[in-house]
Structures are given as structure tokens and as C-alpha cells.
Amino acid sequence: GQQVMQIPQYQHVQEGEDFTTYCNSSTTLSNIQWYKQRPGGHPVFLIQLVKSGEVKKQKRLTFQFGEAKKNSSLHITATQTTDVGTYFCAAGNNRKLIWGLGTSLAVNP
Amino acid sequence: NAGVMQNPRHLVRRRGQEARLRCSPMKGHSHVYWYRQLPEEGLKFMVYLQKENIIDESGMPKERFSAEFPKEGPSILRIQQVVRGDSAAYFCASTSIGTGADHGYTFGSGTRLTVV
Numbered sequence: 484g485q486q487v488m489q490i491p492q493y494q495h496v497q498e499g500e501d502f503t504t505y506c507n508s509s510t511t512l513s514n515i516q517w518y519k520q521r522p523g524g525h526p527v528f529l530i531q532l533v534k535s536g537e538v539k540k541q542k543r544l545t546f547q548f549g550e551a552k553k554n555s556s557l558h559i560t561a562t563q564t565t566d567v568g569t570y571f572c573a574a575g576n577n578r579k580l581i582w583g584l585g586t587s588l589a590v591n592p
Numbered sequence: 593n594a595g596v597m598q599n600p601r602h603l604v605r606r607r608g609q610e611a612r613l614r615c616s617p618m619k620g621h622s623h624v625y626w627y628r629q630l631p632e633e634g635l636k637f638m639v640y641l642q643k644e645n646i647i648d649e650s651g652m653p654k655e656r657f658s659a660e661f662p663k664e665g666p667s668i669l670r671i672q673q674v675v676r677g678d679s680a681a682y683f684c685a686s687t688s689i690g691t692g693a694d695h696g697y698t699f700g701s702g703t704r705l706t707v708v
Contacts, residue, residue, distance in 0.1 A: 529696075585634050
């Protein structure tokens with residue numbers, strides 16, 4: 484069945500450094516969603532990408548959807564301690580999402 | 593406008609007891625999903641329900657687990673004869689398909705089940 488691979492699994496950065504997590508699929512995706520889960524919290528929807536090559540920005544976060552719609556990335560510029568958490572990508576439609584295993588981000592102040 | 597409400601937040605059960613987890617979706621949402629998350633792991637899909645219908649239960653263990661979403665009231669995830677391996681966080685999410693696909697899933701705060 485369809486799988487979504489997310490890398491890296493863990494990332495430690497110094498506050499102020501950039502961070503990127505990647506989501507890859509062997510099949511073409513109809514859309515991709517990104518979520519953030521703080522430690523001890525629940526996943527919170529960040530954004531959905533639908534179009535080939537789409538790029539969306541939310542303040543220091545930049546989301547990209549590959550031209551072939553098989554991969555996506557989330558890039559955080561100048562990380563802050565508030566960025567700590569696990570970032571998940573999820574592919575599919577609202578009927579059933581296929582989830583990556585997440586990238587856990589730790590930020591050293 | 594309250595979000596997705598899950599209760600209880602924490603639940604402790606002894607092995608062999610039953611656990612009932614409740615989820616009230618956001619107002620206007622008629623689609624409910626249940627997920628299980630083990631510590632330091634990702635989300636594992638369990639079941640997708642609409643009012644009075646189970647749409648997809650491919651992620652549910654064949655035994656001891658059941659889910660319902662009645663016409664009135666919250667969705668219930670029921671685990672009979674719990675075992676230590678059932679200890680996990682159980683999240684419920686809801687959507688309103690057709691009125692905002694770009695809103696994604698709205699998750700509840702989860703129920704942390706501990707089996708002792």
C-alpha cells in the first residue's frame with residue numbers, strides 16, 4: 484500500500500539554526516498535509532499543499548510540494564525554542580490520511 | 593465554538609477491565625477518526641466513522657476493540673479486557689468534508705490510557 488517516508492527521524496539544532504524535514508512517497512500524492520505535535524500535546528494542522536510545485540509560507544515556516552507531487556518539505560528558518568515538537572506529514576485526502584512517522588525537533592537555547 | 597472534545601484525558605485500568613473513550617467532534621463535523629500513538633512513535637490509524645456507520649476499520653485489532661458513532665451522542669472507542677500493550681495515547685479527529693479540505697483534521701487532546 485501507499486507509504487510515506489519522513490526523514491530525519493530526529494534533529495537537534497541550536498536556536499537560530501535552520502531546520503528541514505522531508506516527506507517522500509513512491510507514488511503520486513493528491514495532496515499533502517503537515518501537522519505539529521508539541522511534547523505531551525496533540526497534532527495540530529499546519530497546512531495543506533495540493534498543486535505541483537506549490538510553495539506556501541507561514542512566518543518562518545516554508546512548505547514545498549514537489550513538481551512530481553511525490554515529495555514535500557518543511558523548512559524552518561532561524562529556529563526558536565517554541566518550534567520544539569514533532570512534525571508529521573500526511574498524504575491523501577480527508578477520507579484517510581497516510582501518515583509519516585514524524586521528525587522530532589529539539590532546539591538548544 | 594468548542595473543538596474536538598475527548599474524555600477522559602487520563603484513564604487507568606487494570607488488566608482485564610474495559611476502557612471506554614469518548615469523542616465529541618467539532619460542531620458541524622460528521623466524520624470521526626480514531627488514532628493510536630505509542631510513546632515516541634507516529635500515529636496509527638484505527639477507524640473512520642460517520643454517523644451510525646463504520647466507513648473504514650482496517651486499522652482496528654480484530655478482537656477486543658470496537659467503535660461506534662451513534663446518531664446522538666459522542667463517538668465511543670471501546671477496548672474490552674485491556675492488556676498492558678493497550679497503553680497508549682488515543683486521539684480522535686474530526687472533519688467536515690466538502691466545506692474545507694484545507695482545514696485538515698482537527699484533533700482532540702487525546703486520552704492517555706494506562707493499563708496496570
